[in-house]
Amino acid sequence: MRGAWMIVAALGALALPVRAETLADVQQDLTVLQVELSKLKRELSTTGGSQVTVSGDVLQRLNALESELSRITAKTEELEFRVGRVAEDGANRLGDLQFRVCELEPGCDLSKVGQIPPLGGEQASADLSPAPASSSGTDALPYEGELAVSEEADFRSAQEALESGDFARAADLFAVFRETYPQGPLEPAALVGEGKALEGAGDTREAARRYLDAYSGFPDSKVAPEALYRLGAKLGELGSTPEACVTLAEVGTRYPGSEYVQAAEESRRGFACQ
Numbered sequence: 229m230r231g232a233w234m235i236v237a238a239l240g241a242l243a244l245p246v247r248a249e250t251l252a253d254v255q256q257d258l259t260v261l262q263v264e265l266s267k268l269k270r271e272l273s274t275t276g277g278s279q280v281t282v283s284g285d286v287l288q289r290l291n292a293l294e295s296e297l298s299r300i301t302a303k304t305e306e307l308e309f310r311v312g313r314v315a316e317d318g319a320n321r322l323g324d325l326q327f328r329v330c331e332l333e334p335g336c337d338l339s340k341v342g343q344i345p346p347l348g349g350e351q352a353s354a355d356l357s358p359a360p361a362s363s364s365g366t367d368a369l370p371y372e373g374e375l376a377v378s379e380e381a382d383f384r385s386a387q388e389a390l391e392s393g394d395f396a397r398a399a400d401l402f403a404v405f406r407e408t409y410p411q412g413p414l415e416p417a418a419l420v421g422e423g424k425a426l427e428g429a430g431d432t433r434e435a436a437r438r439y440l441d442a443y444s445g446f447p448d449s450k451v452a453p454e455a456l457y458r459l460g461a462k463l464g465e466l467g468s469t470p471e472a473c474v475t476l477a478e479v480g481t482r483y484p485g486s487e488y489v490q491a492a493e494e495s496r497r498g499f500a501c502q
Contacts, residue, residue: 395428416446436462453486473501
């Protein structure tokens with residue numbers, strides 16, 4: 229048990245490689261270059277007098293700075309992308325280890341395993357512009373808040389793939405959706421959708437992990453009761469009957485008015501829960 233947590237700590241320590249140049253350094257260089265570029269452009273601007281000329285040295289400096297500015301901008305975008313992916317991947321790996329450790333530890337309640345936030349504590353940015361009003365049934369989607377541009381359409385595409393039985397494609401679309409709109413209003417619903425798709429594809433263990441993430445990360449969301457119910461059902465299918473019984477009992481306790489209370493009780497009877 230202690231060795232397992234040491235692995236978790238080691239993974240966290242190695243998740244973000246040490247860089248000689250940080251994003252702040254790059255952004256500072258970018259600011260300096262922009263100021264210098266503005267100065268050179270002012271030097272190239274005429275004041276109305278015909279005697280003002282531009283030397284070749286200034287043009288050479290301008291071209292060099294413009295080239296360097298393009299390089300720094302590209303490098304900033306590359307570093308931001310890499311840091312975001314490393315943070316998310318590291319968090320996913322830590323969450324997987326946490327789930328496995330809980331499975332090995334006697335008495336550990338899988339329904340209470342928390343979701344690991346991205347390393348560094350920040351989310352990748354997304355287009356947060358509110359989506360225009362839609363007549364395609366936005367109100368039927370299980371979310372609260374404003375959607376980013378194209379967010380509804382991307383979610384519905386994944387949902388349609390799931391409903392059509394194309395489980396592999398649906399799982400991929402939901403995964404891509406969560407990467408594109410991290411921590412968005414539809415994040416918990418996307419986790420449940422991905423879990424259903426994985427379940428349909430026969431990957432019960434990964435489906436259970438998605439349901440666990442949806443419930444533990446968003447216990448007050450509209451899909452939390454369904455996520456908790458499905459988590460309990462999958463735990464039972466995986467042979468963890470005691471944990472399944474406890475988890476399924478929590479559906480009625482935590483969400484007494486939910487439509488999934490009855491389904492959870494039926495599953496409890498199926499697993500012969502006391």
